[in-house]
Amino acid sequence: MTVEDTLRELVAIDSVSSRSNAEIISYVEARCKISGFEVRRFPHIDEHGVEKINLVAQASVRDSDVAGSQTAVGAAIELALVGHTDTVPYDAGWTDALNLTRRDGKLFGRGACDTKAFIAAALTAVENIELQKLKKRFALVFTADEEIGCLGAKRLAAAKAFAARYAIIGEPTSLQPMRAGKGYCVAEITVHGREAHSAYPQFGASAIFRAARLIEGIEAIAADLERDQRAGFDPPYTTINIGMINGGTAKNIVPGACRFTLEWRAIPEQKTDYLLELVENAITKLKHDDLDFLCDISANRADDSFETPADSPLVQFLEQTTNKLSGTVAFGTEAPSMIALGAETVVFGPGDIRVAHRTDEFVPVGELEQCVNILRQAIERFCA
């Protein structure tokens, strides 16, 4: 079966994050079993009552073949190839979203680029390898719910599902190895006030005026953070966005509450909650002039940044094989979860992230085929 045929079958299975990924997991599970993998399912029911499954497929290695290992059970996986099975939703007008279409050397379809191309390449790469001859542990890992917060990978990390030494996470990077990425954090901030008739504002306290002062403080923090820079990132500092704000009930009511969403992307070596400490300091200052200033902060998401050293054997191997220097990614990935499982991690795959998540996303056929070769060489380099 060609890599294109495999991609066609993967794209035909609707695996939008809101649905169960059981069908696509069954598909990759069957493929892995045919190739001789031992598979392990990690199922759970998500917050909407939908079944989600992570799957770990491991090439079996006989105990005696594992160098330096007394017991093979629980031994670390040398190399894991990780691909998320879910996709973002597609527009109803994109009638061919689940029907892989080839045009001008490109393959179009939902997930064709992000990240079923990588999964197809990995499934094809292992078909050209005699798995039973591998000397070190090799695994394919298929995750759920990456597009809604890397939830599947986080569950694997929390469950300590396995330990790994090296991991390649499939994401569209145009086959450039990405060895570092910013963190991704979100907090909801609710500033409280006291409602009053707007004709008599002295009896109330405007939550919106208070929020405005706090937001001004956060803008100053953002400017300060620009001085702490990490080379290789664009831009090279932690960025902040307040993307949504909502407050008040009517034009003639002094507003009693104002909520806004604070999002930040932290550079490596900066703790995910560092920004919140700075925000707390800003709040303390505001309280100095406004004793009743009151707000709640609820930190909803705190994904770590990641950085794998440039001299990691995996980074070096991928740089040499692709003839491309490693770079950094600006989007959230499952890398922190794989690092939590012990792996030196690189994000890598065919297709361009700039065409992902949109109607007519595609992967260039040439990159897809090249990826098969590179993954096969990676398995041989690290596990043979």
Ligand SMILES: [Zn+2]
């Ligand atoms: Zn993705």
